[in-house]
Amino acid sequence: MDARKRRVLEALIDDYIATAEPVGSRTLARKYGLGVSPATIRNEMADLEELGYLDKPHTSAGRVPSDKGYRYYVDEIMRPIALDVAERERIRHAYQVRVRELHWFIHQTARLVSELTQYPSLVVAPPMDDAALADLSFVPLGDDMVLMVLKTSTGLVENQTLAVPDDFDAVKLQRLAEDFTREFRGVAIHELKNRILDPLQGDISRYRELWQLGLKWVTELEEGEDKVSLAGPLNILNYPEFRDINKVRRVLSFLEKETVVELVSRSASDGVQVVIGAESSMDDIQDCSLVMATYRMGGNVVGHLMVLGPRRMQYNRVMSIVEAVSEELTRVLHG
Amino acid sequence: MDARKRRVLEALIDDYIATAEPVGSRTLARKYGLGVSPATIRNEMADLEELGYLDKPHTSAGRVPSDKGYRYYVDEIMRPIALDVAERERIRHAYQVRVRELHWFIHQTARLVSELTQYPSLVVAPPMDDAALADLSFVPLGDDMVLMVLKTSTGLVENQTLAVPDDFDAVKLQRLAEDFTREFRGVAIHELKNRILDPLQGDISRYRELWQLGLKWVTELEEGEDKVSLAGPLNILNYPEFRDINKVRRVLSFLEKETVVELVSRSASDGVQVVIGAESSMDDIQDCSLVMATYRMGGNVVGHLMVLGPRRMQYNRVMSIVEAVSEELTRVLHG
DNA sequence: TGTTAGCACTCTCTCAGCTAGAGTGCTAAT
DNA sequence: ATTAGCACTCTAGCTGAGAGAGTGCTAACA
Numbered sequence: 155m156d157a158r159k160r161r162v163l164e165a166l167i168d169d170y171i172a173t174a175e176p177v178g179s180r181t182l183a184r185k186y187g188l189g190v191s192p193a194t195i196r197n198e199m200a201d202l203e204e205l206g207y208l209d210k211p212h213t214s215a216g217r218v219p220s221d222k223g224y225r226y227y228v229d230e231i232m233r234p235i236a237l238d239v240a241e242r243e244r245i246r247h248a249y250q251v252r253v254r255e256l257h258w259f260i261h262q263t264a265r266l267v268s269e270l271t272q273y274p275s276l277v278v279a280p281p282m283d284d285a286a287l288a289d290l291s292f293v294p295l296g297d298d299m300v301l302m303v304l305k306t307s308t309g310l311v312e313n314q315t316l317a318v319p320d321d322f323d324a325v326k327l328q329r330l331a332e333d334f335t336r337e338f339r340g341v342a343i344h345e346l347k348n349r350i351l352d353p354l355q356g357d358i359s360r361y362r363e364l365w366q367l368g369l370k371w372v373t374e375l376e377e378g379e380d381k382v383s384l385a386g387p388l389n390i391l392n393y394p395e396f397r398d399i400n401k402v403r404r405v406l407s408f409l410e411k412e413t414v415v416e417l418v419s420r421s422a423s424d425g426v427q428v429v430i431g432a433e434s435s436m437d438d439i440q441d442c443s444l445v446m447a448t449y450r451m452g453g454n455v456v457g458h459l460m461v462l463g464p465r466r467m468q469y470n471r472v473m474s475i476v477e478a479v480s481e482e483l484t485r486v487l488h489g
Numbered sequence: 490m491d492a493r494k495r496r497v498l499e500a501l502i503d504d505y506i507a508t509a510e511p512v513g514s515r516t517l518a519r520k521y522g523l524g525v526s527p528a529t530i531r532n533e534m535a536d537l538e539e540l541g542y543l544d545k546p547h548t549s550a551g552r553v554p555s556d557k558g559y560r561y562y563v564d565e566i567m568r569p570i571a572l573d574v575a576e577r578e579r580i581r582h583a584y585q586v587r588v589r590e591l592h593w594f595i596h597q598t599a600r601l602v603s604e605l606t607q608y609p610s611l612v613v614a615p616p617m618d619d620a621a622l623a624d625l626s627f628v629p630l631g632d633d634m635v636l637m638v639l640k641t642s643t644g645l646v647e648n649q650t651l652a653v654p655d656d657f658d659a660v661k662l663q664r665l666a667e668d669f670t671r672e673f674r675g676v677a678i679h680e681l682k683n684r685i686l687d688p689l690q691g692d693i694s695r696y697r698e699l700w701q702l703g704l705k706w707v708t709e710l711e712e713g714e715d716k717v718s719l720a721g722p723l724n725i726l727n728y729p730e731f732r733d734i735n736k737v738r739r740v741l742s743f744l745e746k747e748t749v750v751e752l753v754s755r756s757a758s759d760g761v762q763v764v765i766g767a768e769s770s771m772d773d774i775q776d777c778s779l780v781m782a783t784y785r786m787g788g789n790v791v792g793h794l795m796v797l798g799p800r801r802m803q804y805n806r807v808m809s810i811v812e813a814v815s816e817e818l819t820r821v822l823h824g
Numbered sequence: 825t826g827t828t829a830g831c832a833c834t835c836t837c838t839c840a841g842c843t844a845g846a847g848t849g850c851t852a853a854t
Numbered sequence: 855a856t857t858a859g860c861a862c863t864c865t866a867g868c869t870g871a872g873a874g875a876g877t878g879c880t881a882a883c884a
Contacts, residue, residue, distance in 0.1 A: 178876050193828050196877065214835040214876045254634060254650045291628050293638050295646060299589060303628050303636055311630060315589045315646060388745075391738045399734065403726045410723075513847050528857050531848065549847045549864040 176216035221431040235470040249486040254311040260383040268386025273463040280457035283344040292327040308452030408438040418458045447480040451487040511551035556766040570805040584821040595718040603721025608798035615792035618679040627662040643787030743773040753793040782815040786822040
C-alpha cells in the first residue's frame with residue numbers, strides 16, 4: 155500500500171461519501187488532482203480491489219469501498235475535522251438549563267447529536283444502580299400519595315410518586331426520610347436492595363413496608379424506558395441507501411430493540427469508536443456504520459452515546475461531534 | 490341511494506380496506522353474497538361513481554372509495570365493533586400504576602393506542618395552564634439547587650429542578666412554600682403569572698425573586714415537549730400506501746410539526762370524530778384519515794387523542810379503541 | 825520499468841413496443 | 855329490471871435494442 159494507492163483510496167471514498175454512486179477512474183482523475191491518467195488509476199483500483207479495499211457492484215460500474223476500505227480510511231487516512239464555532243457554541247449551550255434528571259440529559263443529548271449529525275442518534279444512560287444514595291425525601295401529595303425524591307452521589311435527582319399506607323403522615327414521613335438518609339448515605343443503589351431485604355440489618359424493619367414500594371421503583375429505574383433515548387430516526391430517510399422501505403423498517407426497528415443497548419454497551423473502552431458494516435455482526439444493520447463514545451459520571455459510572463448512519467458516513471465530522479458532545483456531557487455531569 | 494347500493498358500497502369498502510386493491514364487479518359478486526350478477530353490480534357501481542362515492546384509478550381497474558364514500562360508510566353504514574376481552578383488560582390495566590404526572594399519562598396513552606390499533610397515535614395533554622394551584626413545595630438538593638413540586642387541583646404533579654440564590658436555606662424555603670400555597674391555592678396557573686407580576690398585590694414581593702425562576706418553568710410547562718406524545722410512527726410502514734418514502738417522510742414530519750396540535754385541538758367537541766382525507770385540508774395528509782377524541786380532567790380541562798392511518802382505515806375498530814381509551818383516561822384522571 | 829492511449833468488451837439503464845389480464849360499458853336478449 | 859356477451863381500454867410486465875459508463879488488456883512511449 156504505497157502513497158499513491160492511499161491517495162486513490164482516499165479520493166474514491168471521499169467521492170463515494172459525497173455522491174453515493176460507484177466511482178470510476180475517469181471521475182477520479184478529473185475531480186481530484188492525482189496527476190496521473192485514468193488508465194493508471196484503473197491499475198491502482200484493480201490492485202486495491204485485489205487487496206480487498208474496494209468492491210465492484212458489477213463489471214462496468216465504478217468501484218465502491220468495502221468494509222475493509224472504510225476501516226483503513228478511518229484508521230489510517232482520514233484526518234479529524236474541527237467543528238465550527240456555531241457547533242461548538244451549540245454543544246456548550248445545550249446543557250445550560252440546570253436540570254438534574256438523568257432522563258433529561260440523555261434526551262437532550264440524543265437530540266443534540268442527531269441534529270448536528272443529521273443521523274439517528276441513541277443515548278444510553280449509565281446504570282442508576284452503580285450510583286450511591288445521597289439523600290432521600292418525601293413530599294406528601296395527599297390521597298395517600300407521596301412523591302419520593304432520590305438524590306444520588308453523582309448529583310442527579312430522580313423522583314416518583316408512590317402510594318403509601320394511611321398511617322404515614324407528613325411528620326412521620328419526614329422522620330423516616332431523615333433516618334433513612336442517615337443510615338444509608340453512600341450505599342450503592344443495588345446494594346441497598348440487599349441491605350433492606352436482609353433481616354439482620356438493624357432497626358429498619360419499620361421502613362420495610364414503605365421501602366418495598368420504593369423498591370419497585372428503583373428496579374424500574376434500572377431497566378425503565380427512560381434509560382434509552384432515540385432521536386432523529388427519520389433522518390435516515392434522507393439518504394438514498396434507505397430508499398427501500400424494508401431496509402428502513404429493519405434498521406429502525408433494530409434501534410428500538412433491546413439488542414442495541416447490548417451492542418452499544420459492549421464497547422466500553424474510552425474514546426470514539428467506529429463500527430463499520432458487518433463488523434457489528436448484526437444482520438439488520440449490515441450496511442450501516444456506528445460511531446460510539448462513552449461518557450462518565452462520578453467516577454466509573456458510564457453511559458453510551460451512538461450515531462447510526464449508512465456505511466457511507468461522514469466519519470470525521472460525526473466522530474468530532476460525538477467526541478465533543480461526550481466530553482461536554484462528562485464535564486457537565488461532573489460539575 | 491337504495492338498499493342495494495348501500496350493500497354494494499359497504500362490500501366494496503370492506504374489501505378495499507382489507508386488500509388495498511381496486512375492487513372489481515366480479516370480485517364483489519364472488520366474495521360477498523349480493524345475489525346479483527357482476528353486470529348488475531357494474532351498473533350500481535357506475536351509479537355510485539356518478540354520485541361521487543367511488544373513484545376510478547383508470548378505466549380498466551376496479552373502483553376505489555372516495556372521501557365522500559368513506560364518509561357515508563362511517564356515518565351511515567358501518568356498525569361499531571365490540572372490543573374483545575383481552576383488549577378491554579389491556580385498557581383497564583394500562584393506568585394502574587399510580588403515577589400522577591401528566592407526561593406519563595400521555596406517553597402511556599399514546600403507546601397503548603398505537604399498539605392496539607397498529608397505527609401511529611398522538612396524544613395532546615390538556616393545557617396545564619387551565620388547572621389551579623393546589624400545593625407548592627420545595628425539596629432542597631444542595632448546591633443551591635431545589636426541586637420545585639407543583640400539585641394542581643386536578644390531582645396531577647409536576648416537578649422541576651431550579652437554581653436558587655444562596656440565601657435560601659431549607660427552613661426559609663419551607664416557610665416560603667407554605668405562605669405561597671396559602672395565598673394562591675385555587676388560583677389558575679395562568680392567572681398566577683399576572684398576580685405575581687402585579688405590583689399591587691400584597692406582601693409577596695419577597696417571593697418574587699424565587700418565583701420568577703419558577704415562572705420560566707411554568708411557561709415551559711405550557712408549551713414544552715411533554716405536552717405531546719407520539720407513539721408507533723413506524724407502524725405506517727406496514728401499509729402498502731406508504732411504500733413511497735417521500736410520502737412517509739411527509740406524513741411523519743407532519744406529525745412532528747406544531748400544526749398537528751392545532752388540527753387536533755380544533756375539533757373540541759365530545760365523542761369520537763373522524764376526519765377523512767382532504768377533509769383536513771392539510772396537504773401533507775391528503776390521503777390519510779384521522780380518528781380523534783377528547784378526554785377530560787377535573788371539569789372542562791380537555792386533552793386530545795388521535796390516531797392517524799391511511800384513508801383505508803379500520804374505522805370501526807379504531808373508533809372503538811379510541812373511545813374506550815378516552816373514557817378510561819377520563820375516568821382515571823377524575824379519580 | 826512505470827505510464828498512458830486506444831480499443832474491444834461487459835454490464836446496466838432506459839425506452840419503445842408488445843402481450844396478457846383485468847375490468848369496464850354498452851347492447852341485446854331474457 | 856337483470857344478465858350474458860363482447861368489444862374496448864388501460865396497466866403491468868416482458869423483451870430487445872441502443873446508449874452510456876467503465877473496465878481490462880495490449881501496445882506504444884518516456
